[in-house]
Amino acid sequence: MWKTNETHAGSVLKSALAGGLSCALSATLMHPVDTYKTWVQASTVTSPEIISKISQIGVRGLYKGSIPAIVGQFASHGMRTGICEASKFVLVNIAPTLSEIQVHSVASFSSTFIGTVMRIPCEVLKQRLQAGLFDNVGEAITGTWLLEGSKGFFRGTGATLCREIPFYVAGAGLYSQSKKVARKLLERELDPLEAIVIGALSGGITAVMTTPLDVIKTRMMIAPQGQKVTFSILALSILQNEGPLGLFKGAVPRFFWVAPLGAMNFAGYELIRKAMG
Template sequence: MHPVDSIKTRVQASTLSFPEIISKLPQIGVRGLYRGSIPAILGQFSSHGLRTGIFEASKLVLINVAPTLPDLQVQSISSFCSTFLGTAVRIPCEVLKQRLQAGLFDNVGEAIVGTWHQDGLRGFFRGTGATLCREVPFYVAGMALYAESKKVVQKVLQRELEPWETIAVGALSGGLAAVVTTPFDVMKTRMMTAQGRSVSMTLVAFSILRHEGPLGLFKGAVPRFFWIAPLGAMNFAGYELARKAMNKNEELAGDVLSQKKVDSSD
């Protein structure tokens, strides 16, 4: 899905519209659409792994410390903790990825050297506030929306969801959460692709509203929806399906162990 993200970044980083960027695809080329994929993979790998681990650990702590806490609050607090820490690790990779996607540099090495020379160490953490303002609501709202949507669908169907239905609910939840948090994504892109000058989130927001209007804060919402929806299916539904599979394996292992004990006692 990286090419879709590249299109979104180019829309947000420029004054061009989505159709205008699409018309320029032959000039950008396949290589241009996949530019920034290396830091994207490294950032996502570390961030998602850390976030999933912290999410599970936070849920266990909350369930033991506050067993009467509603499930929705447990999900939301766990999502907040895991997203905050997981995202902080990914910021430098995100800066390099977006600068490569916007066409500011040709390769990762050039992006690292150029960012260091132009902005110093702080340049690798540019847009941290906007990224956290985007990621935390996205995952908190996304997980809550996913959990509640799944309950509603199960109540309507009066049965457990099939795997494909779980994936569909996850995709829709992720896509809707992505559209809602697009303004922060636009500000993040503008901040990360601004070279040699430090810009605040407030300044970027007022600049967009002044020159592009309120709709300017939703630039790239369409490609962002189609980029995040499959990721939502993998993040929310895929995570749950994997967890169910692991729980089933644990139950089977427990049954086998119990059977062995019975056989040995006989």
């Protein structure tokens, strides 16, 4: 038993490292698309107007907020994948009657909750830098602390959890079940490219579904200090002033940001784990 637990502990650590590395890499590559998505969600300017200004903004502008984004992705997703693997191991042993999808859902929920709470301060800094509220990371940290104190680093926590938990639970379930269906149809194991395509589609579909929660989260994090912002107030304000489509602002760039992330996160994680093995 000791050896089994020791072996599993090593597996969990490898999972955490693989998850953190795959997400940090994907966040680095796809950050400009995330920045564009934030601009669309945070302003009333149309997408064509924003696109026309990209050449003036340059690469440096598109990578604003990349440092907290990469650090946050590495730490939170490393923690999330490690906890997810450990949770599955515990659940299979203490509740062997649970179905595979139940085990996946419970493990994904618990790991996403902890990983997301860890990432929120980095997410706040990233969003504020992308929206142009601060010029650099140091200024964002000191400015947030002086204006709002420690609470400022956790602004939008509720909205972020409301977005992340259904996103990862649904995304992980969809990816897992889609792989099973594809294996059954093809009557063989999937090759890396097929796993990447399934990961991309799983991530992209769940990204579009959770866009309203992402819009509210973005508006909440970049709202001026002292302004009263709650989930319900922002949702009603968007519906009244921008209509139902306002809640889906940035859905297209979010799909094209998250689909490659899904491919790299799901499939990249598995490939890194295999390389470690």
